[in-house]
Amino acid sequence: MNKAKIIFNQTMMISTAVLFGMGIRTAILFLVAGQYMIEWQWYIPLSVVLVGFLCALASLVLYDETDNESHQRLRVVIHFILVLGIVSLFGYLFDWYSDLTGYLIIAIMYVIIYTFVWISTLWMLKVDEKKINDAIDRIRDEE
Amino acid sequence: MLVRINKADSYENESAVINAFEVTENIRNAVDILRNNGSSIPVISEGETLMVQTSSIYYVESVDKRTYVYTKDECHETRYRLYELEEILGINFLRCSKAMIINIKKIRSVRAEVNARLSAEMLNGERLIISRGYVKDLKKKLGV
Numbered sequence: 001m002n003k004a005k006i007i008f009n010q011t012m013m014i015s016t017a018v019l020f021g022m023g024i025r026t027a028i029l030f031l032v033a034g035q036y037m038i039e040w041q042w043y044i045p046l047s048v049v050l051v052g053f054l055c056a057l058a059s060l061v062l063y064d065e066t067d068n069e070s071h072q073r074l075r076v077v078i079h080f081i082l083v084l085g086i087v088s089l090f091g092y093l094f095d096w097y098s099d100l101t102g103y104l105i106i107a108i109m110y111v112i113i114y115t116f117v118w119i120s121t122l123w124m125l126k127v128d129e130k131k132i133n134d135a136i137d138r139i140r141d142e143e
Numbered sequence: 144m145l146v147r148i149n150k151a152d153s154y155e156n157e158s159a160v161i162n163a164f165e166v167t168e169n170i171r172n173a174v175d176i177l178r179n180n181g182s183s184i185p186v187i188s189e190g191e192t193l194m195v196q197t198s199s200i201y202y203v204e205s206v207d208k209r210t211y212v213y214t215k216d217e218c219h220e221t222r223y224r225l226y227e228l229e230e231i232l233g234i235n236f237l238r239c240s241k242a243m244i245i246n247i248k249k250i251r252s253v254r255a256e257v258n259a260r261l262s263a264e265m266l267n268g269e270r271l272i273i274s275r276g277y278v279k280d281l282k283k284k285l286g287v
Contacts, residue, residue, distance in 0.1 A: 125255035135285035
């Protein structure tokens, strides 16, 4: 997968996950507070895609060919913090939250979305891995 | 395509004739397979030139402008450059990084890593990395 494709896929996944998170949030607000209508500023959907794109760019820190596995784990931690920083900063600029409670809700959503994106990515990698191993099984030399 | 196989008297007398309207990718692959089953390349081992069967090669690596051919438990230097071997070795071999060509028939299994590259375990237990950029070529080669 080239870098442009990775960024595109990640942007789509993150935006979908954010949309899912917003859906869950509004559903909770409806169930808890009986809130039927949620109003957003005109730029909110676009801001979601923009932040999705920036978070996808940040994911490039994960793709280094020379790293060993322990470095990769460290990169995941750095990536988690970096993306949290992007979400916090742009969330503040785009008025996704206005107080500490709002920020905590965003942070919890972020953790859920981060986990969702990682599980999806790992699942896709594992699907590919299985397909490749099955194909290798068919042609492998006998030793 | 009609395929006819006639029994030969010996291995030395084995041959294949392909009557094709057009030399397609499939025909080229078939020729490659037929040629490579018996082909070998010259390598240098302790000052002597030896011939190594391409089917016994696990991988080829370029280090400091020198090219090394690895078999199950031996390593030999060759005068060929990596890009030349990429042409010579045929369809069972895949460029898996800038400095390495791997024999996909010698891979026991692959493991996906977080950064989208693959870690390949070879039949002799060695672990090699298939870079992210070449995973697509591997999948294409395997028809995945």
